[in-house]
Amino acid sequence: MPIFTVETSYRLPVHRQRSYEADNVEEACCLAFEDDDWSGEKLDYESAGAEYVSGVWQGADAAYRGAALPFPPQFDEMVQRKADFFETLLGVLKILAHAPDLTAPELPFWLPRAEAAIAEAEAILAGACDLD
Numbered sequence: 479m480p481i482f483t484v485e486t487s488y489r490l491p492v493h494r495q496r497s498y499e500a501d502n503v504e505e506a507c508c509l510a511f512e513d514d515d516w517s518g519e520k521l522d523y524e525s526a527g528a529e530y531v532s533g534v535w536q537g538a539d540a541a542y543r544g545a546a547l548p549f550p551p552q553f554d555e556m557v558q559r560k561a562d563f564f565e566t567l568l569g570v571l572k573i574l575a576h577a578p579d580l581t582a583p584e585l586p587f588w589l590p591r592a593e594a595a596i597a598e599a600e601a602i603l604a605g606a607c608d609l610d
Contacts, residue, residue, distance in 0.1 A: 482547070483540040489527035489555075494519045528605075530555040552605070559602045570595045 494516060500506035531553040533546045551559055570592050577585055 480536065481538045483535045483537060484531060485533040485541055486529050487532040487555075488529045491522040491525045492516075492519050493522055528556060530558075552601075556602070556605065563599060563602055567595050567599060 496510065496513060498506045498509040498513075500509055531549050532555075533541060534549045535541055535544055535546055537543075551562070554562075570588065573588050574585075574592055577588075
């Protein structure tokens with residue numbers, strides 16, 4: 479039976495709280511982004527993200543020793559699944575939004591694709607397997 483090395487990860491927010499003298503909120507936010515001193519930062523274990531697969535390799539203790547293997551998208555980080563699907567969803571919406579009317583000849587071609595995109599988006603939000 480094959481052996482795989484699977485790396486799983488989760489995001490752990492790190493934050494700092496500093497005060498900045500500024501004329502307005504936007505300027506204060508800019509000053510915070512420009513401030514690269516993170517001494518005294520705090521790890522926020524209470525807000526850790528969900529676990530996801532960050533890499534898979536063939537073999538025992540094989541992480542980063544060869545090419546990573548592809549893995550099913552439902553094991554990817556949720557925010558990455560949403561980002562990857564965004565372009566597909568936008569494309570379908572643009573086609574439907576620019577149809578001259580609801581009886582346009584190409585509409586029957588695009589409606590099943592829109593329904594499939596909706597089903598995939600719902601699967602992503604539910605954390606379920608992606609649909610083919």
